[in-house]
Amino acid sequence: MADLTRRGLLAVGALALLAGCGKDQPRQQAADGRPHGEVTVWLHGSQDTGQQFQELVHRYIAEFKVDVKLLYLPVGQLDAKLLTAFSGGAPPDVFKIGHWSFPAHAKKKRLAPVDTKALSLQDYEPGTTTPLTYQDVPYGVPIDFNPCMLYYRKDRFEEAGLDPDKPPATWEEVAEYSAKLTSKDRRRVGLQWLYGDPQWALMMLTALIQGKGGELVAADGAKASLATEQGRGALAYMSGIGNPKLSNPLGALGLFYSGEAAMVVSGAFLGPALEKLGKDTLTFGKQYGVAPMPTWAGGPPVVPAYTWGWGVAKDSPNQFTAWHLVNYLQGAPSVAANLDNGIIIPTRGWRDAGPRGTSEIMKIVADSLPHVDFGPIIPGTLELAKAAASAVDSVAYGKSTPAQAAATFDSAVRLVL
Amino acid sequence: MSVLGRVRARPQATAGVALTLPVAVFFVVFWLVPFLAAIYLSFTDYEMAGTPNWIGFANYERMFADPGFLNSAWITVVYTVCTVVPTIVLALLVAVPLSRPGRLNRRLRALVMIPAVMPLAATSMVWVIIYSDRGLANTLLGLVGIDPQSWLTSSDLAIWALVVMVVWKSMGLFVIILTAGLQALPGEVYEAAAIDGSGAVTTFTRITLPLLRRTLLFVLVISVAGSMQAFVPAFLLTGGGPADATQVLPYYIWANAFPYEHMGYAAAMGMVLLAAMVIVSALQFGFLKGGDE
Amino acid sequence: MRAGTILRTVWLIAAVGFMLLPVYAMLVVASAPDDTDLRGLVFNGFHLPENIGLLFGEGNLPTYLRNSLILCVGTGVLDVIFSAAAGYAMAQLSFPGRRVLFALVIGTLALTPMVLVIPVFLIVKELGWVNTFQGMMVPGMISAFGVFLVRQFALGIPKELLLAARVDGAGEFRIFARIAVPLLKPALITLFLVHFLAQWDNLLWPLIVANEQELWPLPVGLANFQSEVGFNYHLTTTAALVTAVPPFILMVALQRYYVAGLTFGGLKR
Numbered sequence: 018m019a020d021l022t023r024r025g026l027l028a029v030g031a032l033a034l035l036a037g038c039g040k041d042q043p044r045q046q047a048a049d050g051r052p053h054g055e056v057t058v059w060l061h062g063s064q065d066t067g068q069q070f071q072e073l074v075h076r077y078i079a080e081f082k083v084d085v086k087l088l089y090l091p092v093g094q095l096d097a098k099l100l101t102a103f104s105g106g107a108p109p110d111v112f113k114i115g116h117w118s119f120p121a122h123a124k125k126k127r128l129a130p131v132d133t134k135a136l137s138l139q140d141y142e143p144g145t146t147t148p149l150t151y152q153d154v155p156y157g158v159p160i161d162f163n164p165c166m167l168y169y170r171k172d173r174f175e176e177a178g179l180d181p182d183k184p185p186a187t188w189e190e191v192a193e194y195s196a197k198l199t200s201k202d203r204r205r206v207g208l209q210w211l212y213g214d215p216q217w218a219l220m221m222l223t224a225l226i227q228g229k230g231g232e233l234v235a236a237d238g239a240k241a242s243l244a245t246e247q248g249r250g251a252l253a254y255m256s257g258i259g260n261p262k263l264s265n266p267l268g269a270l271g272l273f274y275s276g277e278a279a280m281v282v283s284g285a286f287l288g289p290a291l292e293k294l295g296k297d298t299l300t301f302g303k304q305y306g307v308a309p310m311p312t313w314a315g316g317p318p319v320v321p322a323y324t325w326g327w328g329v330a331k332d333s334p335n336q337f338t339a340w341h342l343v344n345y346l347q348g349a350p351s352v353a354a355n356l357d358n359g360i361i362i363p364t365r366g367w368r369d370a371g372p373r374g375t376s377e378i379m380k381i382v383a384d385s386l387p388h389v390d391f392g393p394i395i396p397g398t399l400e401l402a403k404a405a406a407s408a409v410d411s412v413a414y415g416k417s418t419p420a421q422a423a424a425t426f427d428s429a430v431r432l433v434l
Numbered sequence: 435m436s437v438l439g440r441v442r443a444r445p446q447a448t449a450g451v452a453l454t455l456p457v458a459v460f461f462v463v464f465w466l467v468p469f470l471a472a473i474y475l476s477f478t479d480y481e482m483a484g485t486p487n488w489i490g491f492a493n494y495e496r497m498f499a500d501p502g503f504l505n506s507a508w509i510t511v512v513y514t515v516c517t518v519v520p521t522i523v524l525a526l527l528v529a530v531p532l533s534r535p536g537r538l539n540r541r542l543r544a545l546v547m548i549p550a551v552m553p554l555a556a557t558s559m560v561w562v563i564i565y566s567d568r569g570l571a572n573t574l575l576g577l578v579g580i581d582p583q584s585w586l587t588s589s590d591l592a593i594w595a596l597v598v599m600v601v602w603k604s605m606g607l608f609v610i611i612l613t614a615g616l617q618a619l620p621g622e623v624y625e626a627a628a629i630d631g632s633g634a635v636t637t638f639t640r641i642t643l644p645l646l647r648r649t650l651l652f653v654l655v656i657s658v659a660g661s662m663q664a665f666v667p668a669f670l671l672t673g674g675g676p677a678d679a680t681q682v683l684p685y686y687i688w689a690n691a692f693p694y695e696h697m698g699y700a701a702a703m704g705m706v707l708l709a710a711m712v713i714v715s716a717l718q719f720g721f722l723k724g725g726d727e
Numbered sequence: 728m729r730a731g732t733i734l735r736t737v738w739l740i741a742a743v744g745f746m747l748l749p750v751y752a753m754l755v756v757a758s759a760p761d762d763t764d765l766r767g768l769v770f771n772g773f774h775l776p777e778n779i780g781l782l783f784g785e786g787n788l789p790t791y792l793r794n795s796l797i798l799c800v801g802t803g804v805l806d807v808i809f810s811a812a813a814g815y816a817m818a819q820l821s822f823p824g825r826r827v828l829f830a831l832v833i834g835t836l837a838l839t840p841m842v843l844v845i846p847v848f849l850i851v852k853e854l855g856w857v858n859t860f861q862g863m864m865v866p867g868m869i870s871a872f873g874v875f876l877v878r879q880f881a882l883g884i885p886k887e888l889l890l891a892a893r894v895d896g897a898g899e900f901r902i903f904a905r906i907a908v909p910l911l912k913p914a915l916i917t918l919f920l921v922h923f924l925a926q927w928d929n930l931l932w933p934l935i936v937a938n939e940q941e942l943w944p945l946p947v948g949l950a951n952f953q954s955e956v957g958f959n960y961h962l963t964t965t966a967a968l969v970t971a972v973p974p975f976i977l978m979v980a981l982q983r984y985y986v987a988g989l990t991f992g993g994l995k996r
Contacts, residue, residue, distance in 0.1 A: 057938070062951060086939075091950040094934050097692035101935045104482040104697075104845055105852045109938075121695065125483035212587075213675040261676060262584035264567055266960065400694050407502075410677035414589040425501050432500055449899030450822025457813035458828055460869045465835045468846035475842075482845065528742050531735040538736070542743045544982060548750055551920075551978040553928045555946055556967035560753045563960050566765050570752050573766040606746065610986055634731075663839055666928070688841045697845055704842030711837040 050134070052338040055084040059099065060113040061092035069354040070346070077345050083338055103127050103330075110333040111343060113160065116148035116324045117216055121396040123151035129329040131155045135340035136347075145363040148391035149326045157326035158347060162361045163284025164322040164385045165220060166378070167191075167308045173198055173205075173279035184308035188225065188254065191280065191311050195258045198279040209259045209269045209278035210409070215402035218409045220321035221282065223392050225251035228316045233405075238395035241430045243408055243423035252419035256412040274299065282310070284323070288378045289359030301377075309381050320385040321392065324363075397433045404429040476702035482695040493702035503703060505678055506686035513593065513682050514661040517600045521657055522650070524601065525608035530638065532609065533616035543613060550606035558670035561599045562586070571595075589679040592672050596680055600667055604660070608653050615649030616642070655718055662711055683707055753971075757964040765960055778965040782952075787940060788969075791948035796973070797860065798933070798944050799926040802868045803919045809869050811915055814877025815907045819889060820899070829878075835871045844935065851936060858938040867932060870925070873918045880914035880988065881907065916981050917988025924974055945970055 063070075067089075074085050088109070090098060095114070102108045108127065122128050131138060138146055138155055149157035171181035177197045185191045195207025211217040219233075222243070226233045231247025234240070242248060263278070265271030270287060272278040274294055281287075288307065291299050299305060310320045327346070329339040352362045353370040361367060361382065368374035368383060393401065407429070408422040417425070476493055478486035497503045528546070532539055549557075564570040565585035572582040585595040619642070627637045643650075665684035668674055674681035674689070681689075683703065691700040752767025758775040782788055816822065817829055847866050848857075856862030884907060892902045908915070930946040937943055943951075949966050978985065 061954060088938060088940065089951060090934070091947070091954040093954060094931070094950065097931065098935050100482055100692055100695060101845065101848050105848045105857070107852060107857055118693070125481065125695075127483065213673070213677075262588050264584050264587040266566070403689075403694075407678050410589070410675070414677045416589060416677055428499065429501055432496060445899050446820045447822040449903070450816045450820035450825065452900075453812035453816040453820070453903065454822070454825075454828055456809045457832070457869055457874060458824075460809070461828075461831050461835065461871075463850060464847060464866050465838065465843070466831060467850065468843040469835075469838060471846035472842045475846075528739065531739050534735075539739070542739055543986075545743050545747060547978060547982065547985075548975070549746055551924060551974045552750070552971050553924070553946075553967075553974060555928055555930065555949070556753075556971045559963050559967040560749055560756075563756055563765055563767065563964060564749055564752060566960070568765045570748070570765075570767045573768065602746065602749065614986065659836065665841065684839055684841065687839060691841060691844065697842075701842045704839045707839050708837055715837065 050337070052081045052083050052135075052341040054335050054338060055086065056111060056333075056335055056339050056342050057086045057088065057109040058111040058113075058342075059088050059090055059095065059109040061095055062089040066355055066358055066360060069351075073346060073351060077342060081341075081345075083342065085342060106332060108330040108332055110330060110335055110339040112328055112330070113325055114328060115216070116157075116159070116326050116391060117398045117402065119149050119156055119326060119328065120151050120394050120398060122328065123154070123156050124396040127331055128156040129331045129333060129336045129339070131158065132329075132337055132340040135337055136344040140364045142363040142365060142367070142386060144386065144389055145324065148324060148394055149328075151394065157328040158343060159324040159326050160347065160355070160360070160362050161286070162322065162324040162363045163286060164320045164382055164389050165224070165282050165284060165310045166320075166381050166385070167280060167311060168273060168283055168287055168305060169280045169308065170273070170276060170278075170305050172304045173276060177279075181306075184306060185280075185311055186308065187314045188228070188311050189314050192254070192258060195280070199260075203260045204263070205277050206260050206263070206272075206279065207258060208280040208282070209263065209272050210255060210261075210413070211269045211281075212259075212261045212410055212413060213406060214268075215399070215406040216323060218406035219392055219398075219402040220323065221255065222248075222251050222405050222409070223390060224310065224319045224321045225254060225313075227319045227390065228313045230316070234393040234395070234401070238393055238397075239434055241393070241401055241427075241434060243405075243426045244420070245423075249419040249423050252408060252412045252422055255409055256415075256419070259413070261410065261413045273305075285361055285378050285382050286359045288376070289357075289373075307378050307381060309385060318385075318388040319390055320388045322385075322389045323391065395434070397430070400433045401430055404433075472701045472704060475698050476705050478698045480698040480701075482697050486698065489698070493699045494706070496699060497703065497706065502678070502681070502686055503683075506681050506683045509593065509679070509681060510662060510683040513597065513664070514658060516594075516597045517604070517661045517664075518654070518657045520597075521601045521604050521608060522653060525605050525612055525653070528605075529609045529612035529616060530642070533613045543610065546606045546609050548606065549603050550610075552603070554603070554666050555670060557599065557603055558667060561595075561671060565595050586672055587676055589677040592676055592679045596667055596671055599671065600661070600664065604657060608657070611653055612646070612649060615646055619645050651718060651721070655715060658714055658718070659711060662707065662714070753964055753968060756961055757968040759961040762960045775965065775968075778962060779969060781962060782966055782969065787943075787948055788945075790941060791943055791945045794942060795927060795944040795946075798864060798929075799923045801860075802864045802926055803922045805864075805868050806870060806873050806922045807915050807919050810873035810877050810918060811908060811911060812903070814874050814914075815881045815903055815911065817874070818878045818881035819884060819886075819907070832871045832874045836875070844931075848935060857936060858942065859936075860942065862936040863933045863942065863944075867926065867929065870922060873922060876918055876921075876988070877911060877914050880911055884910050913984045913987035915988070916984035920977060920981055920985050923977060927970070927974055 071087070074087060077083065078085050096118070099108065099112060099114070103122070119128070136158065138158070141158065145159050145162055146155055146157070149155060149159060167184060169184045174181040179194055179197060185194050191208055198207035199205065210221065222233055226247045229247045229250065231245055233243070233248065243252065259278075263272055265275065265277075267274065269278060269281050270283060270290070273281040274291060288301060291305070292301070310318070312318050327343045329336055329343070333339055347362055347364065349370065352364055352367050355362050356367065356371045356373050359373065359378070368379055373379060392398070395401075404426050408426040411417045411425070412419055412422045475486060477488060477490060479489045479492075480486035532543060532546070567582060567584075571585055575582065583591055585591050623641055623645070624637065627641055632640070663684055664682060665688060668680045668682050668685045669688070672680040674685050684707070687700050687703045687707070690696045690703065755767045755770055756765060757778060758773045759771050760774045764771050817825055851857060851862045851866060856865070888906060889902055892906055897905070928946060929944070930950060933942070933944050934947045934950075937947070949970065952966070953963065
């Protein structure tokens, strides 16, 4: 019966069009060992490193006689465009996407494995390519690698009678300090979470749950639950701190800049970004400082992290050149220029690439490397993260209790995993 | 006559087919075929890769177990009712006095159109600022002594913030349509009512509203259809947040397609939305027919 | 009686004033030198030209503006031509398939476009139109609204007029071009304006089809500008103002026809 209906529709021609996209056409790869031809690259724009990046690409074009076509896309719409292009069989050769997108693309066989003839994975810090690896096959290399750390406002600490040189080291202290730092009307708060941000909600829950010995996602990735003691505890903990109603065009990071938030968990990029926002008003060491990611008292360190990554399409007719270009774009000049903007390309020795490598922020990054946790590396990550954000937000807004939110989360992810 | 009629019919048929052919081809290629494909997809597990597998009604069943869908469906109902009703009531309240002749009214009619022609993207940008902490909304509240509110970051207020923007945006258009409808009403009826000594309110409810029924229906149909399909306001103003409070169904459908890739599921939800719209439209037209006797 | 008139006038001016307040606020914030005052009530200097200069300094804005105009005017004209032909034929000519076609066109009014994105993209790709102007333009070229609007309007053309022309021996195409089109003018101008406004706002489809910045229309360019430099209230508002100008000009120029064309559908059946 089902088959009959299918055939009926086939006659209309609808299926014929769809079938075209499902076909796996093995592409003839050009002879390896020499970059050539044309490579298209899709990425989102960045004001900080855009100039340097374009110069690098021009040098590559001149040196290797490869035609490189760059397309900068709005970060909010890159996913929709890339997915349409993939399902239409017309993807770019190279693209820059978040590590959370790699497993789904890899599972759907859209990605070309890293060509080790063009690029050596040995160059990267151990563990930093893990989130770009799916079922033991490496599909990408990291750029803009960010382990979490705690930023805190020394001026706000001083105001509240706290020692500006003693940032909280445990989640218990974070809660205690936040209570002291929060004003009566809650317009000024201690730690402010990044409400509404799926990836980020997933990272925080990972830290809070695993730090207590719990498990958000089962090791095999087939099951996820917040309806555990640690899960409900994490939701309750998060809802007790911060104020979701505070608004700023730059979100929680903007609130930290304005001083309304005294603490925020963020990545290595934030320090240099704050410098650019206001050189005169906010100086590292004076008005604000950084501390390693807090742990539960007596608990193990868990440092959630994310990274962007370069990937290459399986449908690309020019995979060797694509990886060759990526390798070039990740080379020493890039590492140095990016580090200068607080953006980490975690190849070995990255800290020696520039003066910023010795900064306190980068020291925290280096120290946290052994404890870095990229969260679940599974195809359903995007929705898992969205469900996590919904749970965190609904409790924070007082729309549901931790137990209710945990139950909703569980029933939502059951459909996904 | 019949012979003449037949002679006439041939060139008419030829011309009719020739004049409609481009449109027919266009709608078949860019609407009918994709639509049939979407119906087919709604019965498959298509995840934007590989071959779609037939899974029967699983996508449709999934909706009832999906808190995201149920939440979005409810928000769409609230959003539709709360944008359509105030828009039409307010538009009527402005249109009735505005439909009277006079130079001032003519000027005002031109000005009323301005919000309607603002691009939606520009509108959203402006309202983000109006709703910001130190923006116009809070400034006006301050004048009457109310504390500043977090319009777009409060899960209770965000949907109403969205509704106010949409009412503002669509009101001008409806004012113009209703004004024209009012101006076309026969004047004698009013004179008769005036002789009767009917009050303004009685005249309005007993005479104006019934006569205006067809225009009102037109306004109702386009505004309900527009609200049920509204995607851009939530997309640009709130991103469906905070805490999913503004995640209207079209937005949820979009999110399931991009980036979650549940194309089959998204297509199924699209079909449900389509069915809902057809039912609502049918009810509205039935209402008109019933009123026509 | 006089008190009633005064009350009415006060209410109308207040209501219209309230509707225009956000537009005024937009102008104020777009002219601000920075983000310090966002109330949008008092001008803090007039920096609009500088702000526009900053936006245009980005380099690609003239290209985006040109592309948007090509896109909107091009598809607008085509929509007017095809919808005029089809709408008139559906209203006044009897030909096989008329009812089916009408149902097909009206049915699409209730379709949610987002579930059609992938199938339409596949069709555009089969046609070889990815990354072309055709690819951006054609799928949104004809709107059901347009065909419907013209049909409703064309129903009002007196049958006797057409019959008289036929008796005079005029061909059907000649009758369409010489008699129907001039009578349909308000509807066609309305259609052009509505189409222009809708296309002017179109962000997602051009973004999905165009793979070169050279082809981008204004909304895509502005979205990218924002994601590159971050959110900045006053410059974002300036951008909003810039995108609102062409529709405003068009509206002012065509307003009389616009109102005539728009209201007709509500009055006639």
